[in-house]
Amino acid sequence: MTPPVVEPVETTPRVVRTREELDDALAPVRAAGGHVVLVPTMGALHDGHASLVRDARAALRPGGAVVVSIFVNPLQFGAGEDLDRYPRTFEADLEVCRAEGADVVFAPTAEEVYPGGEPEVTLDPGPLGSVLEGAVRPTHFRGVLTVVAKLFGLVRPDVGVFGEKDYQQLVLIRRMAADLCLGVQVHGATTVREADGLALSSRNRYLSGDDRQTALALSAALRAGAQQEAHGAEAVLAAARAVLEARPEVAVDYLALTAPDLHAPPPSGPARLLVAARVGTTRLIDNTPIVLGAR
Numbered sequence: 001m002t003p004p005v006v007e008p009v010e011t012t013p014r015v016v017r018t019r020e021e022l023d024d025a026l027a028p029v030r031a032a033g034g035h036v037v038l039v040p041t042m043g044a045l046h047d048g049h050a051s052l053v054r055d056a057r058a059a060l061r062p063g064g065a066v067v068v069s070i071f072v073n074p075l076q077f078g079a080g081e082d083l084d085r086y087p088r089t090f091e092a093d094l095e096v097c098r099a100e101g102a103d104v105v106f107a108p109t110a111e112e113v114y115p116g117g118e119p120e121v122t123l124d125p126g127p128l129g130s131v132l133e134g135a136v137r138p139t140h141f142r143g144v145l146t147v148v149a150k151l152f153g154l155v156r157p158d159v160g161v162f163g164e165k166d167y168q169q170l171v172l173i174r175r176m177a178a179d180l181c182l183g184v185q186v187h188g189a190t191t192v193r194e195a196d197g198l199a200l201s202s203r204n205r206y207l208s209g210d211d212r213q214t215a216l217a218l219s220a221a222l223r224a225g226a227q228q229e230a231h232g233a234e235a236v237l238a239a240a241r242a243v244l245e246a247r248p249e250v251a252v253d254y255l256a257l258t259a260p261d262l263h264a265p266p267p268s269g270p271a272r273l274l275v276a277a278r279v280g281t282t283r284l285i286d287n288t289p290i291v292l293g294a295r
């Protein structure tokens, strides 16, 4: 018997660069009333991003589309930060998107996103924008919220998927979607880690030699803190601080215990332990959920 002719299945996500191309790619999905799920990224994709795309696919209804945006947003980088050296690995990123079944990759230029240069109207992140990350990167969340609002406007997704690794960003995007009635459901995805605990991050590729080992202090501090959760906030912070203090090469920006919404921690119940530190020239962040025991 002659075997049936099998046409190769085109699995490549459609790559679009402009608003028009994006609208064109999504037109059939919108016409059919399909769901659109957006995964915003800055590229240099790793297994953490792959898990976001998997979550996006799981959130999808038949007839919908997963859009991954790849855009290194200049507006969220402060003067002297790593905008110029931020890793750009577009071909490898496409492979990740293809392997995880993304339908569309939206990779606009800066001119496409900001046609008139820096926008006059930007988003004010409110009080949570100037604590923790915002205390160290004062203009960062204005840039993040502005570009995410623009991406929501361009892609018009039903769901946006963001990682818990950037926990303050996730909280602020949830607040923005709710406070501005954007009609986008914000899904938070669990942090993916290396086997030794290091949270995956595009910036990990800056870590070389000893710095890679030193960077383990962040996740180790979070684990040590979490082990003390039954004993209350002070015990959690003391255990985490002890791990960080044992590694003087780690320059800590903050170690903080907060409520899940980043306000003051409750005496007991769900909380969040967050850390940010510099290892050599690389700045890393990490966090973990905590359930504080009643004292």
Ligand SMILES: Nc1ncnc2c1ncn2[C@@H]1O[C@H](COP(=O)(O)OP(=O)(O)OP(=O)(O)O)[C@@H](O)[C@H]1O
Pocket (backbone or CB within 6 Å): 040, 041, 042, 043, 047, 048, 049, 051, 052, 161, 162, 163, 164, 165, 166, 189, 190, 191, 192, 193, 199, 200, 201, 202, 203, 204
């Ligand atoms: N380890 C991870 N697990 C799950 N999600 C992640 C992880 N790392 C990043 N993400 C999420 O991927 C999305 C895109 O993040 P981004 O492209 O900035 O990658 P990144 O690894 O966080 O890079 P950077 O090193 O610049 O912080 C964000 O929602 C972010 O929270």
Ligand SMILES: CC(C)(CO)[C@@H](O)C(=O)[O-]
Pocket (backbone or CB within 6 Å): 040, 041, 042, 071, 073, 076, 144, 147, 148, 166, 169
């Ligand atoms: C959400 C985001 C894509 C906005 O540029 C960025 O801050 C990131 O990659 O986490």
Ligand code: BAL
Pocket (backbone or CB within 6 Å): 042, 076, 077, 166
């Ligand atoms: N993942 C957050 C992007 C940034 O640090 O600019």
